[in-house]
Amino acid sequence: MKVLVAVKRVIDYNVKIRVKADNTGVETANVKFSMNPFDEIAVEEAVRLKEAGKATEIVVVSIGPATAQETLRTALAMGADRGVLVQTDEEIQPLAVAKLLKAVVDKEQPGLVILGKQAIDDDSNQTGQMLAALLGWSQGTFASKVAIGDGSIEVTREVDGGLETVSLKMPAIVTTDLRLNEPRYASLPNIMKAKKKPIDTMAPADLGVDVAPRLVTLKVEEPAKRKAGIKVGDIAALVDKLKNEAKVI
Amino acid sequence: MSVLVLAEHEAGQLKASTLNTVTAAKALDADVHVLVAGSGIAAVAQAAAAVEGVAKVLTADAAQFEHHLAEPLAALLVELAKGYAAVLAPATSTGKNVLPRVAALLDVAQISDITAVVSADTFVRPIYAGNALATVQSKDALKVITVRTTAFEAAAASGGSAPVEAVVVPADPAVSSFVSQQLSKSERPELTSARIIISGGRGMQSGENFHLLEKVADKLGAAVGASRAAVDAGFVPNDLQVGQTGKIVAPELYIAVGISGAIQHLAGMKDSKVIVAINKDEEAPIFQVADYGLVADLFKALPELAAELDK
Ligand SMILES: Cc1cc2nc3c(=O)[nH]c(=O)nc-3n(C[C@H](O)[C@H](O)[C@H](O)COP(=O)(O)OP(=O)(O)OC[C@H]3O[C@@H](n4cnc5c(N)ncnc54)[C@H](O)[C@@H]3O)c2cc1C
Numbered sequence: 233m234k235v236l237v238a239v240k241r242v243i244d245y246n247v248k249i250r251v252k253a254d255n256t257g258v259e260t261a262n263v264k265f266s267m268n269p270f271d272e273i274a275v276e277e278a279v280r281l282k283e284a285g286k287a288t289e290i291v292v293v294s295i296g297p298a299t300a301q302e303t304l305r306t307a308l309a310m311g312a313d314r315g316v317l318v319q320t321d322e323e324i325q326p327l328a329v330a331k332l333l334k335a336v337v338d339k340e341q342p343g344l345v346i347l348g349k350q351a352i353d354d355d356s357n358q359t360g361q362m363l364a365a366l367l368g369w370s371q372g373t374f375a376s377k378v379a380i381g382d383g384s385i386e387v388t389r390e391v392d393g394g395l396e397t398v399s400l401k402m403p404a405i406v407t408t409d410l411r412l413n414e415p416r417y418a419s420l421p422n423i424m425k426a427k428k429k430p431i432d433t434m435a436p437a438d439l440g441v442d443v444a445p446r447l448v449t450l451k452v453e454e455p456a457k458r459k460a461g462i463k464v465g466d467i468a469a470l471v472d473k474l475k476n477e478a479k480v481i
Numbered sequence: 482m483s484v485l486v487l488a489e490h491e492a493g494q495l496k497a498s499t500l501n502t503v504t505a506a507k508a509l510d511a512d513v514h515v516l517v518a519g520s521g522i523a524a525v526a527q528a529a530a531a532v533e534g535v536a537k538v539l540t541a542d543a544a545q546f547e548h549h550l551a552e553p554l555a556a557l558l559v560e561l562a563k564g565y566a567a568v569l570a571p572a573t574s575t576g577k578n579v580l581p582r583v584a585a586l587l588d589v590a591q592i593s594d595i596t597a598v599v600s601a602d603t604f605v606r607p608i609y610a611g612n613a614l615a616t617v618q619s620k621d622a623l624k625v626i627t628v629r630t631t632a633f634e635a636a637a638a639s640g641g642s643a644p645v646e647a648v649v650v651p652a653d654p655a656v657s658s659f660v661s662q663q664l665s666k667s668e669r670p671e672l673t674s675a676r677i678i679i680s681g682g683r684g685m686q687s688g689e690n691f692h693l694l695e696k697v698a699d700k701l702g703a704a705v706g707a708s709r710a711a712v713d714a715g716f717v718p719n720d721l722q723v724g725q726t727g728k729i730v731a732p733e734l735y736i737a738v739g740i741s742g743a744i745q746h747l748a749g750m751k752d753s754k755v756i757v758a759i760n761k762d763e764e765a766p767i768f769q770v771a772d773y774g775l776v777a778d779l780f781k782a783l784p785e786l787a788a789e790l791d792k
């Protein structure tokens with residue numbers, strides 16, 4: 233079975249982001265980028281499936297600028313076999329990402345597509361569900377456990393009330409939650425090997441997809457800042473403040 | 482044109498998140514309809530009909546909706562959506578699972594986790610873990626929206642008397658099925674609607690030590706939450722995680738114990754009215770957002786807090 237994994241290049245989760253002075257977006261110059269953390273988990277899961285003999289080939293796909301090559305290389309160093317870069321400098325929103333991924337899926341015919349549950353830049357949490365819709369496939373979102381059976385896949389999902397297990401007919405879409413696995417670090421030899429793995433580059437137009445945004449960002453602002461309060465000396469002082477000043481208990 | 486809200490319910494009860502979503506829907510249009518899909522949902526439909534400001538309740542009562550699976554629910558919503566200007570659901574694990582599927586089937590964008598309605602086509606939503614707020618305008622004729630419930634007041638649960646109408650149930654796509662669930666049981670209030678929350682982090686050191694927190698929670702009638710580190714370490718179950726990728730909460734009082742205050746955690750609780758931090762490291766970033774900070778060892782502070790609340 234071929235497994236396809238979608239990986240997005242995002243501002244690193246450790247970066248303290250800054251809103252641009254003209255309120256058009258956030259500062260991206262001289263900022264560290266890396267693979268969306270949920271996508272690292274997605275790649276790791278695919279590699280484990282291959283190691284377990286359940287997957288035969290892992291194709292990683294990224295949509296974004298030329299620099300998204302680096303993200304694909306990271307995935308290749310973790311153990312993916314080849315990459316597809318849909319290269320564009322335009323803003324690509326989740327519906328368009330899903331349409332592009334569908335076009336790649338139509339060509340590649342994987343049995344399973346794994347995505348992150350959420351990109352930590354736009355915090356949309358949409359693309360996997362949208363791709364499942366466009367393909368007419370089943371979806372197992374927010375996965376904390378995946379077990380491949382015969383023609384079906386069991387996915388344990390992190391839901392608001394606890395955990396839920398569903399069985400999906402294959403082919404299927406899975407989106408990863410934080411506790412699915414702990415992604416490996418690529419070893420130096422694997423990073424060297426990844427340099428030789430193929431990456432196929434194409435443009436959205438080559439896939440015949442209209443990627444025009446449906447949402448226009450009118451402005452991006454900084455949220456109201458909370459100001460630090462006071463330090464209290466002991467528990468008695470704390471309880472007194474909560475009772476008599478904040479009046480919350 | 483009317484707007485449709487997907488009701489959230491469990492065990493025959495309409496969930497509070499539906500009430501917040503109705504308020505968001507009312508900001509789009511006064512004619513708010515609520516869809517209750519499930520199996521054996523008469524009581525929930527009655528509860529929805531009683532919500533203030535609801536003009537009509539639609540019911541879809543069929544076995545395929547029992548477990549809120551995304552595929553059959555989306556198939557239903559796609560049929561119904563055509564008559565509406567907008568479809569809204571709370572940004573819960575069900576809403577987030579289903580609405581993007583609906584939007585893609587209708588070839589429209591989905592707008593996630595809105596915190597304000599500027600006008601019928603313009604919304605505010607947090608991005609980058611809430612470190613920026615984007616105002617976005619939708620160019621689609623139909624808006625498919627998930628709502629951050631903490632950003633909207635709850636509509637009154639009584640005062641309405643909407644008519645209830647059954648809808649035609651489309652065929653089940655039958656590509657997925659429910660196997661089992663492990664729901665956490667708790668006598669305490671639910672995290673997302675609790676008035677007071679006390680959360681523990683890695684500093685708690687073990688699941689057993691959460692009893693120290695629970696003692697305080699019981700005295701305050703509080704819900705218990707956790708940081709990702711505490712969940713990852715297995716101290717508590719996943720549904721207690723507060724943060725960018727866990728639950729978003731905004732109680733009157735949030736007490737963070739042994740939590741450093743990473744941006745991903747702050748993303749889930751920084752809109753709380755009053756924040757208290759108990760941490761032994763005076764440099765911990767959590768103190769930068771805390772109204773009241775106590776630099777102390779939690780193993781000493783928590784029993785003291787429990788005792789002080791008894792006074
Ligand atoms: C993609 C992504 C998503 C994430 N999503 C979330 C999320 O939704 N929610 C979330 O919480 N995190 C999330 N995180 C993780 C986040 O970055 C932090 O790692 C996490 O919040 C740290 O948890 P903590 O504060 O409990 O642990 P730590 O950062 O280890 O802090 C422990 C604190 O306890 C204090 N302490 C230790 N012992 C004591 C004692 N005896 N008495 C008093 N204080 C003590 C220490 O001084 C320290 O400040 C996410 C990370 C990523 C990459």
Ligand SMILES: Nc1ncnc2c1ncn2[C@@H]1O[C@H](COP(=O)(O)O)[C@@H](O)[C@H]1O
Nearest residue numbers: 238239295347348350351356357358359
């Ligand atoms: N530009 C992109 N390129 C590749 N994968 C993406 C892209 N955008 C989103 N994805 C995938 O979709 C997931 C969810 O993203 P989102 O819906 O934007 O929160 C991510 O974790 C990725 O797996």
